[in-house]
Amino acid sequence: MLKEGLLFEEDIILTWMRDRFLRNLVSDERCTKSDLIDSLSRLKLNPYYTFPALALIEPTAHFEDEHEKTIFLEQMRDFLHKQLSDGSVVFLDEEGRAALLFSWVSKDLLVTLQHKLNEQLNGPVNIGVGKPCSQLYDIYHSYRQAAKALQYKFYRGTGQIIHYSELGRYESLQQYPADKEKELFNAFKAAESSAEIEESVNVFFEWLLQKGPIDTQSVYDLTVRLLVGMEKKALVETENISPYEHFDVMTIVKLETLEEIKDYVIRFLIGLKEVLSHNQKESHRSIIKKTIHHMEQECQYASLQSVARKVYMTPTYLSLLFKMNTGKTFIEHLTDIRINKAKDMLKRTHFKNYEVAEKVGYQDPRYFSQIFKKKVGLSPSEYRESIGK
Known part of the structure; x- marks a missing residue:
């Protein structure tokens, strides 16, 4: 009687021999029908299948290293082996997948196995199924199809x-859709929320696949080119951009589904948008700071048109930007600057009221007096008297 340890060792050897033989079978190492039946019988495998077919089962779990993956696959193979009772056989192929050789009449078994695996592994598995063959020695066709x-x-x-x-x-895909990239970039610039960026990315990929799926390598290549183009366009329009996380080509090529690729593009563009918005705000603050500096230094002659020229903006856009960033209109702020300078002159100098008016930008002394009293509550003369008391 064999010892238990020896029996266990023989089981391991038999499993290894089965895997090796079946890997050779699906790799198109042709053999005669009689040799095939004899080899399967010696390996204690079912030599007879009714329209044999092959399914490949792939876990969706991520592994730290190859050793962890190998252990996981062996456990999955052993679990599947215990579920089979119809002569089907499970082995591990060279690509790290569990391969199921079965009779086509038993194809409904795949749904049951999928549910059991999902429960056992606490996660989904992917299953690719080849077409049935008339002869077992043609099973490599079904393997490639799977x-x-x-x-x-x-x-x-x-x-x-x-x-x-x-x-x-x-x-x-005949050529890269540069016009669609431009449309996406314009939508990206105009987007006011993450949801709008997500919608724009989905529209881009829907257009890309409107005639049907394209080969996956083209999708990877196009995605990388798209992100390069979007990034370049953003950098051209922005000076002194803050540090941000560049897209990673290696991360992209490791993504397994179109949804994962779209999610990556969306996340990258949302992050880029946040950086651009921050830089745009910083740029706007710098422009407003320069604008106020020119208003203070040249308040006697300053106008919206003259200051806009100095900060290289159109008067209309500067007016809008000024209101958005300060809460005041350009004229309101210029008036405050003029009145504050007038108060200082009335307090510290002996200039006549009309002279003060001219030096701060008012040619009409009466108009100056009206504006001053409206802002301060006193006329220029009353204000000077109040200071002297």
């Missing part, structure tokens, strides 16, 4: 059972 079906998770999302027979052909 692999292609699995790739379609890029569009379908994770946690799906995707059959190769459901796939349509990929459309080709």
Whole structure:
């Protein structure tokens, strides 16, 4: 009688031999029908399938290293093996996926296995299913189809059972849509909320895929080019931009679905928008500071038109910007500056009232007196008398 440890060791060896044989089978290492049946029998595997097919099962979990992933896959294989009772077999392929060889008449089993795996692993699995073959030694066709079906998770999302027979052909992207990038950038600049940026990104990708899905590599390439273009446009329009998190090409190519790519683009643009808004506010503060400086230094001759020229802005835009940032109109603030200077002159000099009026920008002494009394509550003469008391 064999010891338990030896039995366990033999089970490990048998599993390893099965995996190796089945990997060779799906890699198109052709063998005769009789050799195939004999090999399967010696490995204690079912040699007879009714329209054999192959499904690839891929976990969506992320692993710290290859060792952790290998242990996880072996546990998943062992769990699946215990669920099978119809002659189907599970093995691990070279790409780190569990491969299920089964008879097409048992295809409904896939839904049951998916539910059980989701419960066992506390997370969804992706399943790609190839078409059935007439002969077992043609199973490599079904294996390749299953692999292609699995790739379609890029569009379908994770946690799906995707059959190769459901796939349509990929459309080709003839040229980069520079005009659509420009439209997205304009929408990005005009956006007043994260929701508006998200909507603009979705519109861009909806247009991109309006004729159907395009090959995934083109989507990755286009996404990188899109982010480069958006970033360049933003930098051109902004001086002295604050530090911000640049997009990472390696992060993008590791994203597995279109939704993940769109989410990445949206997050990047939202972050870029926040940086640009901050820099724009800082730029506006600098412009208003320069504007007020010119108003104070040249209040006798200052006008909206003359100051706008000095800060390189149109009078209309400067007027709007000034009101937004100070709460006052340009004229209101200029009047305050003039009256404060007039008060100082009335307090410290012996200039006549009309001379004070001229020096702060008022050619009409009576108009100056009216404005002064409205702001201070006293006429220029009354104010000077009150100071002298």
